[in-house]
Amino acid sequence: MxxxxxxxxxxxxxxxxxxxxxxxxxxxxxxxxxxxxxxxxxxxxxxxxxxxxxxxxxxxxxxxxxxxxxxxxxxxxxxxxxxxxxxxxxxxxxxxxxxxxxxxxxxxxxxxxxxxxxxxxxxxxxxxxxxxxxxxxxxxxxxxxxxxxxxxxSQVDISGRIKLEPIRKVKVGIVDDSATVRSLFQNVFSKHGLDVVGVAADPYQAREMLVKHKPDVITLDIEMPKMNGVVFLEKLMKHMPLPVVMVSSLGSQGEAALRALELGAIEFIHKPSQYDPAVIKQLGETLVEKVKAAASQKVLANRSQKKSDTKVEYAVSGLGIQGLKLIAVGGNTGSQDGLKAFLQSLNSDTPPVIVANSTLSSFIEAYIQKIKKNVSVRLSVVKENTHLTSGNVYFAPADNHIVVETQSNNFYAKLRQLPPVNGQKPSSDVLMASIASCERGGALGVLMSGFGRDGVDGLAAMRASGNVTLVEDPDLCAFPYGPQQAINLGIVDYVKSAGDFANTVMEIRNKRVA
Structure with a gap:
């Protein structure tokens, strides 16, 4: 039955x-x-x-x-x-x-x-x-x-899935040719309760450090002498795979960062361009969150081994939207492939889609170039006061939050320079909360793979204002933290694989509203 x-x-x-x-x-x-x-x-x-x-x-x-x-x-x-x-x-x-x-x-x-x-x-x-x-x-x-x-x-929560375990104290290794950055990262990690077990100035020192100290996760600079970080990452994943957060200067090429994610890096972060206390404080929150996300990969692998072979099938929500006006998509760690699958399945007349994804924002132009040939919608990066129109997908740029406001019954995206929220900038919470405040009943909030709470409160705000919500199936997420927390809060209308998102959008648009 x-x-x-x-x-x-x-x-x-x-x-x-x-x-x-x-x-x-x-x-x-x-x-x-x-x-x-x-x-x-x-x-x-x-x-x-x-x-x-x-x-x-x-x-x-x-x-x-x-x-x-x-x-x-x-x-x-x-x-x-x-x-x-x-x-x-x-x-x-x-x-x-x-x-x-x-x-x-x-x-x-x-x-x-x-x-x-x-x-x-x-x-x-x-x-x-x-x-x-x-x-x-x-x-x-x-x-x-x-x-x-x-x-x-201790194993099950009310989403019907294995409970997400807390992350124990994380052992971190730092690989960077800059002594200043090594010292800065070491201070940031120690201040936030992470255990720095080793540092290295180049990949050759890194190999010795990895063998001796066995960190849970490493930060790895892209630009280094003797061997660049992407080449070292490829060798590392073949012979000694472990979670890696890539680090780069703001001027680095996005193709290298995107290639690093394809090779198995978990996250990506920019080195600070200046070292004043305010910048370091923001960096600390974001960097620690990303390192914890990477370190949690082992916990999630253990969770995956415990999964039942029986797939959870959900009772279908009765909710839909007549005249869907706007789609907001949030997520961070591990969401790049699912997002690509979603965008490649969208019809050219899809209502405007706006994406806040802190993992991709640092190299969003490279990501757009990679996927644009296989999509029917137009892809672009948000600029100040961008008018949001159908058939377009808009991405938040690096180091900016985006908010949506209405002007003369039209939606406009605007940039905001605010501190990180839940360790993320751009933040899904900021985007979704802004939509909740200006649209009641005509928007769809989507939360994809991600580490931490970012996007959960924003999704709750959208649901409370009468909009419909959709999350990526936690069993199919690389990092199910956000989607599973949203399910537990009772704010989710649909749970689907990323590959089914586009069909779900059409279902929501066509469903009779009670």
Whole structure:
């Protein structure tokens, strides 16, 4: 029998013989079924009351329960025949840190609401201190309930996936021909709690350092004497592969940086052009975030080995946009290939797409040149006050945030010189938050592979203002941190592979809006 996973903040109904399943921490699921109409469904809400100013959402019980009833009535159910089962609300602090005591509030809200609606509760399993998995068989309305024990709790989160493990203290090696840069990076890393185990002035010294100290990750300069960094990287990946962050001056050629990513480098960063305290402070936040991202590759490889062979299939969201006006795409580490697949599948009449990607921004012109022959849309870099029009994809330039504003019912992109946000510049959060403030219901927010929280809060803002959200499937991401956190927050409408994004865009544009 087909099994569909219901995401946090979503709901699903069916008359077909399927199983609907979800994982609950402090969240609550209300299962409703009509034995005469032979249909059933469940929701998964995180909190009770819709905040003022937000658009109605299944994240909140006061919306999720009426929405579930409405969807069942569309399938022929009668409210007077509905019966309810209630699950979840454990005293569990999940990844989303919803808060202590929220589980009980969610439980009380479910029972109070159902009583007011005159819907009898025929089964319940609520409270406790463990997460639980529930599955309803729509054919017979039977619900299988299973607690997730402490060992499993440490492995699974409410996205239905293996929990992302925290990164332990990272051992770093520095390879750079500049003594000033080596000293600067060493101070930055040490200040932020990273363990610098070795430094090297050229690839030959680097080889000895790697063998002796075995760092988790290295920073590698592109321009060095004796052997340039890209050539050394190619040799390294053949004989002693490990996570690498490439480093370059602002004047370096983008082709070299792009080639480094193709060879297996995880991230890329510019050396500072000046060494005043403000610049160093910004560099520290960004550099440390990128090094941690690279070091997490080993953790993710371990996670990959634990994955089940069974692919998670999600219950389809009912949301769409009539007259989609704008698409915002965020992401950073590991997103370049998925982004290319997405852009190559877009139609020439696609609404304007604007991309904030800190990994690619440093060599975005080279990236554009590499992929432009195989796309139907026009590609360009945002300049100040760029008018956003259909059939175009706009990229944020290096070391600039971008925001979107409206003028005379048209969208314009503008550059902003602000500090990094979540260690990223450009930041997906900055882009998406600006769209949330100027467009309600006509935009699509997309979050791709990335390390850290950047893009998660921006996606939440877009969802709260009535826009639709899409994330790259965490099981298919090189770095699933951002997408998985967004799923856990209950702010995601669609979970797809990057190769399916373009089809999903068309589906969203064509779907009837409830």
């Amino acid at each position: 087909k099994t569909l996973y219901v995401l946090p903040g979503r709901l699903a109904v069916s008359k077909d013989p399927v199983e609907l399943t979800t994982i609950l921490g402090s969240c609550v699921s209300v299962v409703l079924y009509d034995p005469l109409a032979k249909c059933a469904g469940l929701n998964h809400y995180l909190l009770t009351k819709l905040p003022q100013g937000e658009v109605a959402s299944g994240r909140y019980g006061e919306c999720a329960i009426p929405m579930l009833i409405q969807e069942l009535e569309r399938l022929g159910a009668s409210r007077r025949n509905l019966k309810a089962k209630v699950y979840g609300g454990g005293a569990v602090l999940t990844d989303v840190q919803i808060g202590i005591g929220v589980g009980k509030k969610n439980i009380d809200f479910a029972f109070e609401t159902l009583a007011n609606l005159g819907i009898p509760v025929v089964e319940q399993n609520v409270g406790g201190e463990l997460s639980r998995k529930i599955t309803i068989n729509v054919s017979d309305f039977n619900v299988i309930h299973r607690f997730i024990n402490q060992d499993e709790n």
